[in-house]
Amino acid sequence: MWAYLGYSMSEQEPMFVAKEIMSQLKMSKVNGFPFFMYSGAREFVGGDKFLQFRIPNRKRIAKIRVVLDEARDLYNLEFYKKKGFEMKKSKSIDGIFFDQMAEIIVRELGIN
Numbered sequence: 001m002w003a004y005l006g007y008s009m010s011e012q013e014p015m016f017v018a019k020e021i022m023s024q025l026k027m028s029k030v031n032g033f034p035f036f037m038y039s040g041a042r043e044f045v046g047g048d049k050f051l052q053f054r055i056p057n058r059k060r061i062a063k064i065r066v067v068l069d070e071a072r073d074l075y076n077l078e079f080y081k082k083k084g085f086e087m088k089k090s091k092s093i094d095g096i097f098f099d100q101m102a103e104i105i106v107r108e109l110g111i112n
Helices: 009-027 037-038 099-110
Strands: 042-049 050-054 061-067 074-083 087-094
Touching: 009 042, 009 050, 009 061, 009 099, 037 087, 037 099, 061 087, 074 099, 087 099
Parallel strands: none
Antiparallel strands: 042 050, 050 061, 061 074, 074 087
16 A cells, blocks of 8 residues: 555654554543543654653643554553653553553543
């Protein structure tokens, strides 16, 4: 498919992974609400094998990064908190399946 469009997979892969993570989280429901509405996530940044977003008005967690672990076909979650003008990694959860991701994020945010 990518060859048909004139692109190699290596040129499109970074944004493809970020868009795939975003679409999977969009389909997730938490207590009957769409994940992004329930969590208040905004300011999305996609990159090479990750999607990052900000969570407003939370003391414990300010930013979340979802990273694809290609070797195991699982996801890793990285939680960051704001310390002054810097972001410090506060917690990391490795090796989770997609269907667990929204529940784990909401639990870590403490809004469930």
